[in-house]
Amino acid sequence: MNSIIVVHSLTGNTYSVAKKMKEKLMDNGHTVTIERIEAEGNADKTEGNPNKLRLTSLPDISSYDLVILGGPVRAFSMSPVVAAYLTSIKSLQGKKIILVVTQFFPFPWLGGNRAIAQMKSICKSKGGSVIGTGIVNWNRRNRENKIVELAESLSKVV
Ligand SMILES: Cc1cc2nc3c(=O)[nH]c(=O)nc-3n(C[C@H](O)[C@H](O)[C@H](O)COP(=O)(O)O)c2cc1C
Numbered sequence: 001m002n003s004i005i006v007v008h009s010l011t012g013n014t015y016s017v018a019k020k021m022k023e024k025l026m027d028n029g030h031t032v033t034i035e036r037i038e039a040e041g042n043a044d045k046t047e048g049n050p051n052k053l054r055l056t057s058l059p060d061i062s063s064y065d066l067v068i069l070g071g072p073v074r075a076f077s078m079s080p081v082v083a084a085y086l087t088s089i090k091s092l093q094g095k096k097i098i099l100v101v102t103q104f105f106p107f108p109w110l111g112g113n114r115a116i117a118q119m120k121s122i123c124k125s126k127g128g129s130v131i132g133t134g135i136v137n138w139n140r141r142n143r144e145n146k147i148v149e150l151a152e153s154l155s156k157v158v
Contacts, residue, residue, distance in 0.1 A: 001096075001158055003030050003066040006059045008037040008081045013102045014070045017136055020147050021068060021100070024155040030066070035059035037071075037085045053084040061089070066096045066158055067128075069119065073103035073111035078118045086119065092128030098154055099123070102136040112137070132157040 005022055009015035015036070022032045038057035061067050071082035078101070099119045103112045112135035120130050134150045136143065 001030050001066050002064050003032045003068065003158075004059065004061055004064040005032060005034040005068040005070065006037060006061060006085070007034065007069075008039075008071040008079050008085070010072065013136075013138055014072050014100070017100060017102055017147055017151070018068070018070050020151045021070075021154060024148075024151040025068075025158070028155050028158070030155075030158065037081055039081045039084070053080060055081070055084055055088065058085060058088055061095070064095070066098070067092070068098040068100065068154075069123075070100040070102070071115075071119075073101050073115045076111040076114055078115040082119065083122075086122045086126075089126060092123055092126040095128045096158065097123050097128045097130045098132040098134070098157070099130060100134045100136070100150075100154070102138055104138050106137045106140045108135045108137065 005018045007014050007018040018034050025032045040054040040056050071079040099116055101112050101115045116133050123130050132154045
C-alpha cells in the first residue's frame with residue numbers, strides 16, 4: 001500500500017515514533033514516505049489560534065491510500081498545527097487513516113484521548129476512515145518497548 005506518514009513534531013518525540021512506524025510498515029511490504037507539517041514562528045505554542053497559524057509545509061496526501069497522521073498533545077488537546085493542517089484538507093474520502101499522538105504525561109486521559117478524539121472527528125467529517133489509533137506516553141517506564149509494540153500492532157491493521 002502506498003503510504004505517507006505526516007507528522008508535526010516540535011521537539012522530535014513524535015518524529016521518532018514516526019520513524020519507527022515507517023520501519024515496521026516497510027518490514028510489512030509497504031512503501032512509506034515521511035513528511036513534516038511545519039508552521040511559522042511561534043505557532044507551536046498552545047496559545048496559538050489554529051485559524052491564525054501560517055503553515056509553511058503542508059504535505060500533499062492526495063496520491064496515498066494510507067495516511068498516518070501524528071502530532072503532540074497540546075494543553076489536553078490536539079496540536080494547533082495538526083488542527084490547522086486538517087482544516088486545510090478538503091477531503092479524506094477513500095483514505096485509510098491511522099492517528100498517533102505523543103504526550104508527556106503517563107496516562108492517556110491527560111490529553112491523549114481527547115487529542116485523538118478531536119483528530120478522529122475531523123478526519124471522519126472529511127470522509128476518512130480511521131482504522132487505528134495510538135498514544136505514546138513519554139514519561140513512562142518501558143517507553144521504547146511500547147513504541148515498538150505500537151508500531152508493530154498498527155502496521156498490522158493496514
Ligand atoms: C505548550 C505545550 C502543551 C502541552 N500539553 C500537554 C498536555 O496537555 N498533556 C501532555 O501529556 N503533554 C503535554 N505537552 C507535552 C508534549 O505533548 C510532549 O512532550 C510531546 O511528546 C512532544 O512531542 P514533539 O516532540 O513531537 O513535539 C505539552 C507540551 C507543550 C510545549
